[in-house]
Amino acid sequence: MYKVAVSGINAVDNPGPGVGIAKGLKESSLNVSVYGLAYDAMEPGIYMKWLFEKSFVMPYPSAGEEPFIDRLLYIKSNYGLDAVIPALDAELPLFIKSSSLLESYGVKTFLPTEEQFKLRGKDHLPEIAERIEVKVPETRIVTSYEELSKAVEELGFPVMIKGIFYKAYKAFNISQATSYFNSIVAEWGYPVIVQQVVTGEEMNVVGVGDGEGGHFGLVGIKKLWITSLGKIWTGVTVRNEELLSATERFVSEFKWRGAFEFECIVNNKDIYLIEVNPRFPAWVYFATGVGVNLPDRLLKAALGLEPERDWDYPAGRLYVRFTDDFVTDMSEFQRVVTRGEN
Amino acid sequence: MGNKLSRIALNDEGFIFDPETGNSYTVNRTGLFILRLLKEGKSEKEIVKSLTETFNVDEREAERDLIDFVEQLRLYGLLEGKNV
Numbered sequence: 001m002y003k004v005a006v007s008g009i010n011a012v013d014n015p016g017p018g019v020g021i022a023k024g025l026k027e028s029s030l031n032v033s034v035y036g037l038a039y040d041a042m043e044p045g046i047y048m049k050w051l052f053e054k055s056f057v058m059p060y061p062s063a064g065e066e067p068f069i070d071r072l073l074y075i076k077s078n079y080g081l082d083a084v085i086p087a088l089d090a091e092l093p094l095f096i097k098s099s100s101l102l103e104s105y106g107v108k109t110f111l112p113t114e115e116q117f118k119l120r121g122k123d124h125l126p127e128i129a130e131r132i133e134v135k136v137p138e139t140r141i142v143t144s145y146e147e148l149s150k151a152v153e154e155l156g157f158p159v160m161i162k163g164i165f166y167k168a169y170k171a172f173n174i175s176q177a178t179s180y181f182n183s184i185v186a187e188w189g190y191p192v193i194v195q196q197v198v199t200g201e202e203m204n205v206v207g208v209g210d211g212e213g214g215h216f217g218l219v220g221i222k223k224l225w226i227t228s229l230g231k232i233w234t235g236v237t238v239r240n241e242e243l244l245s246a247t248e249r250f251v252s253e254f255k256w257r258g259a260f261e262f263e264c265i266v267n268n269k270d271i272y273l274i275e276v277n278p279r280f281p282a283w284v285y286f287a288t289g290v291g292v293n294l295p296d297r298l299l300k301a302a303l304g305l306e307p308e309r310d311w312d313y314p315a316g317r318l319y320v321r322f323t324d325d326f327v328t329d330m331s332e333f334q335r336v337v338t339r340g341e342n
Numbered sequence: 343m344g345n346k347l348s349r350i351a352l353n354d355e356g357f358i359f360d361p362e363t364g365n366s367y368t369v370n371r372t373g374l375f376i377l378r379l380l381k382e383g384k385s386e387k388e389i390v391k392s393l394t395e396t397f398n399v400d401e402r403e404a405e406r407d408l409i410d411f412v413e414q415l416r417l418y419g420l421l422e423g424k425n426v
Contacts, residue, residue: 201363222364238364266363268419315361316351 002030003080004299005072007037008087008282009045009052014229017087019044020285022051024295027288032299035075037084041336047328054079057340061094069098076107083108083302085259085295087279089165092117110208110302111258112278119254120278121164122193132249134264134271138196148181149174151194162193168230170197200267203238205247206280206287208298208307209256216297217311218247219287221319232283235319237290246271259284259298286319346422347381360420367418372397376411380421 004025008016022034022045036045036055046055056075059067068091075081084107086095095102096117099109119128122139129136137160140151152159152174161180162168166188171177177194184192207218220243225234247262261277280295287294290313297307335342351359356374358367369377375396379389386408393404415421 236364240362
């Protein structure tokens with residue numbers, strides 16, 4: 001029995017990937033027991049006992065390495081812990097930095113390197129695009145109103161106004177551009193990305209790189225229906241050779257290690273790179289559902305077992321998300337609040 | 343024939359799925375009839391002939407409708423190259 005902790009179990013309107021990862025692990029050929037790592041007693045995953053045998057409230061990564069690692073070691077010594085699959089951007093730097101330390105305690109991970117993690121910044125996109133020979137929407141990085149108005153003048157409306165890591169808005173005139181610029185600066189700070197709008201199909205690829213230039217499977221999808229927050233609600237698998245080979249070039253050029261999501265806009269033969277996420281997306285169960293169980297493969301790689309590499313998934317498989325609910329006892333919540341675990 | 347057309351999935355009810363873009367479309371009975379012939383690699387002349395034989399249309403009307411339909415397919419990226 002392998003004991004694996006998974007974070008991002010906030011299955012809310014902006015869902016974390018944890019529940020999807022846990023569902024994949026439950027379908028593993030290995031005997032896996034999944035623990036949930038939460039940051040709030042209200043995270044729904046804590047109460048989903050059919051997926052998470054136990055859950056633990058974690059200190060915020062911003063509180064520092066020591067309390068965070070101590071908490072993981074507490075789990076290890078009291079309940080056993082063989083591996084962790086972190087799923088949130090905010091905790092990845094800490095996990096990456098502490099991976100050898102955790103390994104020395106027998107807690108395995110399979111993560112990107114620090115350099116690879118940095119590529120998630122949208123300011124790195126032109127560099128990635130050049131190395132893997134894909135296009136990138138024309139981009140300006142701005143830090144003032146003056147630079148903003150110069151950028152929109154050069155690019156022409158409409159333009160995308162984006163935070164370096166989060167948020168993206170389409171602006172049709174200077175007053176909208178300024179207002180989105182302000183809102184991004186207020187929430188996420190500088191710099192702000194101003195980008196040409198490119199047309200085409202928005203497609204994403206999820207995969208796990210082996211760290212040596214190869215991978216343990218890729219699955220390409222198109223979002224058919226998204227929520228007001230831009231989160232996928234219905235999707236379909238696609239087999240777009242240009243997109244998949246661009247993703248393979250990305251994996252081999254950067255020797256990507258661990259989970260990733262590769263977001264593109266595809267216009268016939270042109271691939272525009274929009275974003276790279278250094279972790280599983282929240283829809284990762286889609287891959288498991290089409291026979292490419294990426295969470296399971298990542299776990300095997302972390303444990304030092306040889307994962308499968310086949311990824312001949314069919315195009316035209318449909319992904320449907322839905323809302324669900326259940327009733328449990330208040331004592332469950334009470335235990336999480338008072339003991340920090342349940 | 344454009345490679346693309348051979349890859350699209352087409353069912354008996356006129357539902358089309360493009361596995362490269364993830365887009366889906368529906369066509370009526372006539373559209374389905376034409377698409378099947380295009381997939382078989384039939385020429386414009388052959389398709390017009392089949393149309394006049396199967397539906398109650400004369401050659402000119404069939405030709406005009408075929409050109410319209412083919413343009414629509416091109417617009418949606420379902421047809422590449424110049425097969426008709």
